[in-house]
Amino acid sequence: MADAAALLATVGSEEFEFAAERPIAHDLPMGMILDMPGEQYVLDWALPQVAFHQMIAYALLRQAGVPLGKVDYVPHMFAYLSPGTAPAD
Template identity: 45%
Template sequence: MSPTDLLVPTYTHMLQTLAGLLEKARQQCSDSEAEALLAQRLAPDMLPLSAQLRFACLQAQEAVFRLSGQMLPEDLEQLGQEGHNAGERSGSMIEAQTRIGDALSFLGSLEPGAFDGTEDRRVILELPGGPTFDMTGQDYVRDWALPQFYFHVVTAYAILRSRGIEIGKADYVPHMFNHLSVVRTFGTTRGVDQRSV
């Protein structure tokens, strides 16, 4: 599978998931409670929900530029800074949904095969104030781009769940229902209820 065919649908599905999770939170809370969720953390030394959302949006776009050998645009650099400073300014649910929408629009604008053939390209990843990693495009996708992205998506899910938002696995992988088939259980045929997944 090419990097484009792997990353673009994965990022798209999971960013849509994040948008859906935030919408569920908004439906279950007052406006002020929903906004307060953005400052919540899983642990005192972890970044808040607003940072997890920003970093998920950043990761989904950053991979395209790194694999293509391009510098990150200024707006993505700023998004990363906002993520690191999210403890000081959480932003709003509308801003979070807008960031997710912007990331989805960016992914949707990519040409088919936009960064195919980058598996052997050298990717240098310098972390702020820390180590530098030197790897191939394939290593970058497998060992950094996907794990980092999923970390932020899962952490966002966990923060919402830990704060009493009623979400479940079906809310985390709603794209799987596109693949739903009829299942056989104890000799009978039935569809699968989303709530039971």
């Protein structure tokens, strides 16, 4: 994690200018190449990949008996919980 933070600290804000429009050629292992702008790459490729792998990890952990539920995905939402409405344990 420290390596990732150090790498990101070397990236200047100017490198993100026009990133949404910047063309990306994403090579797939089977020889296909996807050509798309940066914004479409994030929306149509990167985010679905993260969601898929998160879901698979969740399913494997649940199968192994780890007590996970939906609340483990959205703990940040408790900041918006109306007082007195939390379920009793």
